Amino acid sequence: xxxxxxxxxxxxxVLAAITEFARPASEEDIKERLRGHRVLILVAEINDEMVGxxxxxxxxxxxxxxxxxxxxxxxxxxxxxxxxxEAQEEWVVAQGYQQLxxxxxxxxxxxxxxxxRNGYQVEHLEKKEGIEDYRLHFVKQLNDNNSQ
Numbered sequence: 170x171x172x173x174x175x176x177x178x179x180x181x182x183v184l185a186a187i188t189e190f191a192r193p194a195s196e197e198d199i200k201e202r203l204r205g206h207r208v209l210i211l212v213a214e215i216n217d218e219m220v221g222x223x224x225x226x227x228x229x230x231x232x233x234x235x236x237x238x239x240x241x242x243x244x245x246x247x248x249x250x251x252x253x254x255e256a257q258e259e260w261v262v263a264q265g266y267q268q269l270x271x272x273x274x275x276x277x278x279x280x281x282x283x284x285x286r287n288g289y290q291v292e293h294l295e296k297k298e299g300i301e302d303y304r305l306h307f308v309k310q311l312n313d314n315n316s317q
Contacts, residue, residue, distance in 0.1 A: 172256040175212040183222035186241035220244025223253040233261045235271040276301040
């Protein structure tokens with residue numbers, strides 16, 4: 170597996186292959202969301218096929234937000250999500266951020282487990298239409314004094 174920085178176009182291609190997304194973010198959606206922010210877009214490749222993506226951007230001088238990501242069916246059960254999470258965290262720490270934030274939904278239990286396994290803590294629950302769409306807000310402290 171190879172993790173590398175990628176373009177918005179490549180990210181949109183991977184997102185389109187993730188079957189759980191009812192309406193994957195388009196290139197225009199991604200451009201609009203990232204406009205004006207310092208960003209990191211990562212893709213995971215297996216045998217030169219893009220199978221995973223992780224997109225994030227700066228929220229403040231000391232906080233980075235992991236906005237959107239996922240793994241296509243062709244890349245599942247091979248540690249792709251874990252590898253993307255670790256690569257993003259390494260980059261975020263190297264840039265000097267102190268905190269990483271991410272949201273997920275009850276409908277994505279694998280993501281919830283991944284975040285909890287990696288030391289992210291639930292900070293807030295945002296209730297939505299149905300319980301499967303409730304959003305869980307996670308935070309991870311990255312400095313030495315508060316990391317786990």
